């Protein structure tokens with residue numbers, strides 16, 4: 001009897017497993033859902049290990065948010081207004097509390113009507129890819145730069161998260177009066 005059991009158990013187990021899978025539709029889709037949630041996260045976490053996020057330029061822009069991050073409008077506004085982004089050195093923007101607004105670049109008022117999120121992202125990440133002769137600094141590039149302070153080598157001016165914050169703010173500049 002013992003031998004008989006040993007011989008017959010594996011097919012029984014297989015049948016049982018098939019029965020569970022066929023009779024219960026939840027595990028399949030649920031597993032798919034879990035993988036769908038975990039897999040991109042794992043890939044992104046891997047991609048964003050270094051100081052510079054990898055990105056793909058397509059149709060004149062970077063379509064996907066860097067590292068899949070969602071930017072914060074308030075932080076973006078602060079970066080644009082402050083010394084880190086230093087955007088106001090060259091641009092006017094609807095930031096009335098700052099006295100100085102430059103005019104080397106175009107005013108940023110209504111820029112979200114003129115440019116898509118993808119174009120804005122490439123402009124901020126590496127403006128030189130849109131205009132090779134631009135004076136706008138590449139805010140998320142470290143390769144090919146000269147005259148960088150030794151302790152800043154390898155560190156972009158804005159992190160991936162800061163770029164996404166700036167993009168979130170720029171996207172509010174849609175020309176509507178409340179936001180200007």
Ligand code: HEC
Nearest residue numbers: 085086087089090104105106111123127131134135136137
């Ligand atoms: C040293 C000057 C300079 C600085 C600093 C600068 N920019 Fe620019 N920016 C320019 C110039 C010049 C252009 C015109 C297009 C070009 O040459 O790339 C431009 C273009 C742009 C555009 C496209 C505008 C349009 O109307 O299409 C956006 C958006 C932009 N800059 C955002 C920013 C942000 C955000 C910052 C700060 C994080 C910034 N810029 C910092 C000079 C600058």
